[in-house]
Amino acid sequence: MEKFEKMTGLVAPMDRSNVDTDAIIPKQFLKSIKRSGFGPNLFDEWRYLDHGEPGIDNSVRPLNPDFVLNQPRYQGASILLARENFGCGSSREHAPWALLDYGFRVIIAPSYADIFFNNCFKNGILPIVLDAQVVDGLFQAVAANEGYALSVDLEAQTVITPDGKSIAFDVEEFRQHCLLNGLDDIGLTLQHVDDIRVYETRRKQEAPWLF
């Protein structure tokens, strides 16, 4: 996993609550057996005017000019500003894969669905939780200022606005550590092989029907 320390990026606003993972990456693209290449189909049904299928050339498809990510001012965005319960629904990790492949490294929202939130950290995406009023203020600032960019510092746990205002955010210590260092979870867990073996030995005595 690519490590995440700090970044400054253009902000794109996704102004609707309960954005589900079916919307982030529709089901027909889940047939892929790869982890990469989902970016062109991020938000496919909102982004294009026609119906998308795997294997077709997305560069010739008609774009929906009303969709936020198609507007010229948000090209190159790497921070997604979102509303409540972002990433709800299906557990598909294809959703963070698509966001990452498109170029998003940070999401800012008042709340996330649990599984999506967890999946982001496994892929080097930082999902930041900020108070709903603060998020509302950011939506207004993005709308009012073309080219609005934020700086994010994971170690300091701050979001810095263009006028230099610092907004603090919380992140679980272990998740922060893994993301800062780009650590592989499996490698970390396998450092505790002995603990797992001890657990299994004890559990086989208590509940042999589970083995």
Add this chain to the structure above:
Amino acid sequence: MAGKTLYDKLWDAHVVRTQDDGTCLLYIDRHLVHEVTSPQAFEGLRLAGRKPWRVAANLATPDHNVPTTPPENGGRAQGITDPVARLQVETLDNNCDEFGITEFKMDDIRQGIVHVISPEQGATLPGMTLVCGDSHTSTHGALGALAHGIGTSEVEHVLATQCLIQRKSKNMLVSIDGAVGAGVTAKDIVLAVIGEIGTAGGTGYAIEFGGKGIRDLSIEGRMTVCNMAIEGGARAGMVAVDQKTIDYVKGRPYAPTDGQWEMAVAAWRELHSDDDAQFDHVVHINGADIQPQVTWGTSPEMVVPVDGRVPDPAQQDDAVKADGMRAALVYMGLEANTPINTISIDKAFIGSCTNSRIEDLRAAAVVAKGRKVADNVKLAMVVPGSGLVKAQAEKEGLDKIFIDAGFEWREPGCSMCLAMNADKLEPGERCASTSNRNFEGRQGQGGRTHLVSPAMAAAAAVAGHFVDVREIGE
């Protein structure tokens, strides 16, 4: 010291180690695998030169992509015609063969939706931790297990280590107080709960469902309720073990036998919240107040009783919510204040991991018997949850009832719940569906989904519009 909740007990029994910051390594007893969320995980194992930690803990089946058309209509006997879908199922077959994982392949009568086959086989047991790369894994909590969905990175993590890195959730109790009325099903209960707490109401919690309204349910009904815990934001839903749980498990192929059975039952009888257990949040709903439910919008929380009307965004004070409601009405092609029972449907779908078990099919068949699918309904389909459910239904003659009424009788799979196979809605089509998600495009781009119980879906199919199943009788 306060007593423990069911969730506390399940959690505590599976902690391998705890770090200083409270992050735990949690042992996983059962891992279910399907074709969509596993190929990248197996590839990761191979690239790292790793093997599954405990092969026997895994059970696999293809379900999302499989065709459900009957063999005589060029169905699954010919294999999967979509080459991309076929490759994904073949990849699962190859991965399971390579790593020695038990898989119920497409031509096995035990094949079906992963959340139907595991309890059916006794592979889901009380007291287990169970995970799967699928959000509806919460289903298995109905047996007093701790079960939740995971992403593909965690699928690989469980394969490699038999553990997950987790932090404990908070405890929520949702109590259905008193009995529900006749004609009100498990699906209506859980839709009413989601309507009450909202789709994010359970975020950060593990929900225990309790109260007489839950205890009265069969194990199949409890699975329907726990299945949709995730639609209320909770990764895990669960129900305490009682005699029904133990009777359900007994004699199933993967259930304990001989001396271990008595030992297991003794342990399982402890799987309930203590009387003095403390919950972080408690929700009470009066069972008698729950009516048959129909969703009207594009989120499961957008739900009303069948005798209600489509809500009016003008009456909603919260501006963001009102905007969401307006967008949902546009997508759904509905006007505010329309009576639900005047909304016509184009298709009906009875199936999915929420409602494709034998009890669901029986409930739908009671309504379908001796009636005909209405002329305006283009397609009404029944998709059993597994090959064994299908066989049981055929033994009871349910297939004949459905076919006589004009329903299509299909092969098992996820089907039109998420429309990864050929079963899907066309743009603008309206469907009475027993599945779990009414998101935009979920059942096909532009498709309009209304979530209902199996009896209500069958009633809508024969009436041609939504109708209170209690009014049409048997």
